[in-house]
Amino acid sequence: MTHRYHVFSLPPDLVDTLTPRNLISRTPPRGPSPPPPPVPQVASSGNAKGCNICLGAAFVDVEEQRSHFRSDWHRYNVKIRLRGGNPVMESAFAQLVDGLEDSLSGSASSDDESTDESDAVNALVSKNKRSSRPSSPDDNPRKTPVTAITWFHSPPSTQIGLYRMLFPLETPMSAYLSELKDMQTPVEGGRKWALFMTAGGHFAGAVVRVSKADEEEDGVVSTKAKKKPPKPKPETEVLRHKTFHRYTTRRKQGGSQSVNDNAKGAAISAGAMLRRYGEQALRDDIRNLLQDWAEDIHDCERIFIRASVSNRRIFFDYEGCIINKGDDRLRTFPFPTRRPTQSELVRCLQELTQVKVSHLTEDALRAQDDAYLASLPKPKPQPTQSATEVPDKPKPQRLTKEEELHREKWTRLLDMVSKGRLEPLKAFWEREGETIGGVDVLIPEWTGDRRASILQVAVQAGHEEVTRWLLYDLHADPTTPVSATWTKAEEGGNESDASDAPAPPVGSRRTAYDLARSRAVRDVFRRCAGDHPDWWDWFGVAHVPSALSKEKEEERDDKKKQRRKGLKEKMREREAREKERGKSSEVEVPTPDPPKPKKDPPGGPQRLGGASGAADGVSGLTAEMRAKVERERRARAAEARLKLLSGH
Numbered sequence: 001m002t003h004r005y006h007v008f009s010l011p012p013d014l015v016d017t018l019t020p021r022n023l024i025s026r027t028p029p030r031g032p033s034p035p036p037p038p039v040p041q042v043a044s045s046g047n048a049k050g051c052n053i054c055l056g057a058a059f060v061d062v063e064e065q066r067s068h069f070r071s072d073w074h075r076y077n078v079k080i081r082l083r084g085g086n087p088v089m090e091s092a093f094a095q096l097v098d099g100l101e102d103s104l105s106g107s108a109s110s111d112d113e114s115t116d117e118s119d120a121v122n123a124l125v126s127k128n129k130r131s132s133r134p135s136s137p138d139d140n141p142r143k144t145p146v147t148a149i150t151w152f153h154s155p156p157s158t159q160i161g162l163y164r165m166l167f168p169l170e171t172p173m174s175a176y177l178s179e180l181k182d183m184q185t186p187v188e189g190g191r192k193w194a195l196f197m198t199a200g201g202h203f204a205g206a207v208v209r210v211s212k213a214d215e216e217e218d219g220v221v222s223t224k225a226k227k228k229p230p231k232p233k234p235e236t237e238v239l240r241h242k243t244f245h246r247y248t249t250r251r252k253q254g255g256s257q258s259v260n261d262n263a264k265g266a267a268i269s270a271g272a273m274l275r276r277y278g279e280q281a282l283r284d285d286i287r288n289l290l291q292d293w294a295e296d297i298h299d300c301e302r303i304f305i306r307a308s309v310s311n312r313r314i315f316f317d318y319e320g321c322i323i324n325k326g327d328d329r330l331r332t333f334p335f336p337t338r339r340p341t342q343s344e345l346v347r348c349l350q351e352l353t354q355v356k357v358s359h360l361t362e363d364a365l366r367a368q369d370d371a372y373l374a375s376l377p378k379p380k381p382q383p384t385q386s387a388t389e390v391p392d393k394p395k396p397q398r399l400t401k402e403e404e405l406h407r408e409k410w411t412r413l414l415d416m417v418s419k420g421r422l423e424p425l426k427a428f429w430e431r432e433g434e435t436i437g438g439v440d441v442l443i444p445e446w447t448g449d450r451r452a453s454i455l456q457v458a459v460q461a462g463h464e465e466v467t468r469w470l471l472y473d474l475h476a477d478p479t480t481p482v483s484a485t486w487t488k489a490e491e492g493g494n495e496s497d498a499s500d501a502p503a504p505p506v507g508s509r510r511t512a513y514d515l516a517r518s519r520a521v522r523d524v525f526r527r528c529a530g531d532h533p534d535w536w537d538w539f540g541v542a543h544v545p546s547a548l549s550k551e552k553e554e555e556r557d558d559k560k561k562q563r564r565k566g567l568k569e570k571m572r573e574r575e576a577r578e579k580e581r582g583k584s585s586e587v588e589v590p591t592p593d594p595p596k597p598k599k600d601p602p603g604g605p606q607r608l609g610g611a612s613g614a615a616d617g618v619s620g621l622t623a624e625m626r627a628k629v630e631r632e633r634r635a636r637a638a639e640a641r642l643k644l645l646s647g648h
């Protein structure tokens with residue numbers, strides 16, 4: 001029978017016998033190898049020449065040095081040095097050669113340049129290579145991957161496993177056993193966990209007591225013997241729970257409406273509006289629920305959240321949030337979950353709190369470890385270190401929590417400015433404007449944006465309302481130059497449609513006005529220059545060509561109206577001329593007289609007579625049929641003539 005143990009109420013006799021289960025079949029690591037013997041140093045005289053590879057080699061003249069370079073001892077040391085080994089003395093090399101079955105080929109005294117190296121050198125190098133290989137997997141331990149469950153072993157044949165997520169963060173594996181023992185200590189009021197899930201418009205949340213309270217562990221003995229003992233309380237108890245659903249996802253399409261809007265633009269349909277409303281309502285409902293459960297969440301030891309990247313923003317990063325993003329209690333579910341429901345929360349709670357139990361002997365564990373180690377990929381051979389080592393690339397410096405928060409604020413700010421979301425931008429600026437550094441702060445280099453200020457981002461994106469808010473309300477500086485690497489070709493061209501907005505030459509000092517692509521955005525600069533000429537050097541450093549006042553706008557509108565009116569009159573005149581030209585070019589053509597109806601002969605209509613009838617009647621017939629028809633016509637004509645003669 002398999003026992004079902006609770007992680008916070010394990011039997012004491014089982015806990016006392018537990019040991020960490022981490023590949024117990026592996027032999028203990030070997031001790032460090034003894035250091036190599038000291039290499040004797042040969043004092044070189046002023047005229048002596050030596051070899052930098054072979055130890056203790058000194059030569060009197062160049063001929064002796066060349067002879068040494070052709071020797072087997074030198075070539076062996078060179079090959080060993082290239083493979084990462086240590087060179088040997090001449091006496092040690094002689095002993096190695098004596099141990100071989102093959103004899104030297106005499107390459108040290110040979111002058112034949114065609115032979116590259118002797119058989120003895122090859123044999124010694126290959127022998128050294130075989131001896132340097134690990135004889136067992138323990139000699140070259142492989143790095144095993146970390147699993148979600150950590151295991152403990154209790155002799156003779158009991159193993160228990162629990163999820164690593166239950167331990168505090170940054171706890172080393174050597175301290176897991178002590179943490180597990182600390183979990184068995186009862187806590188006043190019991191341990192509490194919070195579990196939240198949201199996906200596809202569904203939400204499920206619960207606050208659960210996962211261990212008994214301190215006073216409940218000892219038990220209360222009743223003073224009256226007749227009464228039955230109280231019924232023991234379960235290990236886990238749901239204190240609060242709530243589920244609700246909102247329409248946020250289009251059926252069989254996947255993804256929320258906000259994600260679709262960010263990717264393809266805001267959709268204009270009744271369903272899209274309903275889904276946007278559902279997302280807002282879901283976010284408000286969850287945050288209100290967290291506010292109601294604030295005291296219970298504050299007492300929780302662990303907080304498990306299952307949500308997508310976009311849905312996690314519901315729980316963090318808003319004014320008055322209950323759960324901080326960097327809270328050490330936050331965890332994710334270390335196993336797959338299904339649709340957020342109350343029953344799914346209960347299943348996940350049981351999966352987390354009930355330890356896994358197996359009963360394998362130590363021999364079976366060793367066999368299992370050997371099979372597991374054999375399934376791991378073999379380690380790649382380490383490259384030999386050359387004399388000139390390439391310096392390692394500097395590792396990126398790890399960011400602190402403050403720096404990560406600062407970067408996230410900048411990312412959100414640039415996203416809202418580039419997309420023209422004015423209302424969220426105003427709320428964000430009221431809250432975070434001072435911490436960012438003001439409206440004229442330069443955009444950090446790590447963003448990869450070649451524009452220098454927030455105003456330039458809004459102008460480049462063509463958002464008129466955001467540009468007006470930055471210039472009038474925040475007094476953004478329009479004289480800040482664009483980055484030197486920003487050219488006309490990179491910005492996609494700035495073909496101005498206004499006669500008073502000439503494009504500056506490529507590579508010159510450019511400002512926010514030069515990045516404007518539409519007349520509406522440029523008019524915002526000109527109006528601000530006309531309303532507040534003393535704020536900035538509009539017509540000099542800011543490159544604004546002229547101010548735009550109400551009189552000039554009215555005059556420009558009147559000119560447009562006159563121009564349109566003149567164009568309409570010209571079109572009417574042209575149409576009138578074309579009509580007159582068409583009437584004059586018309587030529588009177590005499591209408592033909594209508595054909596006179598043919599009079600029937602006095603003897604009645606002659607259907608088969610006449611040339612026209614003959615032509616119409618015999619068209620498309622064969623020659624025999626035509627002859628037959630012609631004979632009938634002649635016979636009827638003859639009959640008609642006879643009737644006229646006889647009857648008058």
